[in-house]
Amino acid sequence: MDFSNIIGVIATDLEEVERVIDENIKSPVSLAYEISKYILGSGGKRLRPSVLILCSGVCGLDNGRNRISSAAALELIHTASLLHDDVIDHANLRRGKTSSNIMWGNQVSVLVGDFMLSRALQLVQSCESLELMKIITEATARLAEGQVLEVMSSMAKSEVSEEICFGIIKFKTASLLESCGVVGAIIAAASEKTKNFLGAFGLNVGIAFQLIDDALDYTADEKEIGKGVGQDLIEKKVTLPLVYALREASDVERSYVLKILQDDNSTDGDIPLIIELVDKYEGVNRTRAIAKGYIEKAKEALEHLPQNKYKTALNLLADYILERKS
């Protein structure tokens, strides 16, 4: 099912989120607004706002300002992290458009990311709940720690353990989605139990989302995913498809991969051989199978909650995460 169909049930809310985002990135500093608008207009799925608003809906709340404000804030936090990620990765493609650091330079990208993050937190404040504020800044700290962890592990230019990979995934991606579930529940004044179930939904969907991302990096073509295949490898990022493949690889194959990782002058021509190796040892399929397990966990968490159209949408969204091609 198409993502836009799944979230059709909250289409009006998501339009309102767009309006609130636009309103809150306005600045007397024209470039801050211009760049924020550019990157936010680059066609993200609005996964985080969708999860948050659907989770509120599951709890029986389908109107009110705070859902919209906090959903907008979480999208801004995510987008700010992309801006800082682009600096980090020397990536020149983001969602298929020229990335902001190529257009405006690293300097401006970093600062506009800071600006967006501050505006996001101001939006959260408008909800006047210390509990919300606490959860969201906690997730923001986790996100930054996850990104540091990822850079540390890529600097090591070596094999990475499955454990470290999952640490990065949880910190960098899953924490923010977990907070979307929790925040959705809090705004709907749901019980502690419900909060935990929706947090678990967000966390597990988040882990699966990143696992599929890592898998797609080995398989998708540029037109679909909006960035080149093997991008992680070019940046010396070892993700789970490679970790699982290396477990099965011969000594010579492992040595070859390590050599490429350690060689600062390795060329893009080395990448296809590693991709072939990952394919040979089913690294992508293993990763997908594990992602499937997390999606199942996410859906199990929903079982405890009352049936309504929002729950149906969350279940479809979980399936979509697994099946997406981009």
Added chain:
Amino acid sequence: MDFSNIIGVIATDLEEVERVIDENIKSPVSLAYEISKYILGSGGKRLRPSVLILCSGVCGLDNGRNRISSAAALELIHTASLLHDDVIDHANLRRGKTSSNIMWGNQVSVLVGDFMLSRALQLVQSCESLELMKIITEATARLAEGQVLEVMSSMAKSEVSEEICFGIIKFKTASLLESCGVVGAIIAAASEKTKNFLGAFGLNVGIAFQLIDDALDYTADEKEIGKGVGQDLIEKKVTLPLVYALREASDVERSYVLKILQDDNSTDGDIPLIIELVDKYEGVNRTRAIAKGYIEKAKEALEHLPQNKYKTALNLLADYILERKS
């Protein structure tokens, strides 16, 4: 008077601030802690915590957790902005030590800055006051906008108006110091009037602080200030000493300066000539005279408040800002 003498009256509080900072930058991600500790240990004056705690003291509050937590948070926000500033400026010296981006790369510096900022906001939350949170995130947004404005103006590689210079100064530096005054008053449960006076103190001291910084960039030697003279010019940053000098300069002199600003291949050898020009037309002296006016305004704001040892210290601190050599 020596800065450490001025703040002697709150020495124990400042030690506690250091302890709280250290406690709050701990992370399961070792590099995040390590870099945070390195940059925080690079000998900053702790101007922001000092202003905040002294302002609380003026209002009659000289104990309690929230002063310490928010003071630590404001220092973390400031330090995070330095980390991002170092990326921006391609600076290789910060406070006389090798800057973090040279040691760990742009990537990690940006992310650790993000981490520190999140931890700062978590600290503010521990004060459980939405008003504090609001003031501090507002100032954080201003800071980022001010940095974007500064980069925009340096990208223009051209003359900058006095108005733009003051805009940058207020957003980038003075807003955060203003918030230190306001937060100090709020924590002490001071009246709205007192809050405004201490906000005005912070704002005016902040403006003067940056003006003197800009002046020192034209005069101080590297050993004293911890970075090379003319650094702003190297980065194509036009500050007030040059703005005032250009008003008096001949057409040929102005054209020469503009040519250097526009020339991406201008060498460090061109800098001494511009410094000479600024000297000839008293650009530094004019800037210092204006800074003096702001310090007077800051001290006037204090006149409305009761006399105590903290007020004495704030007056001395204001004088110090003007006279400092580094």
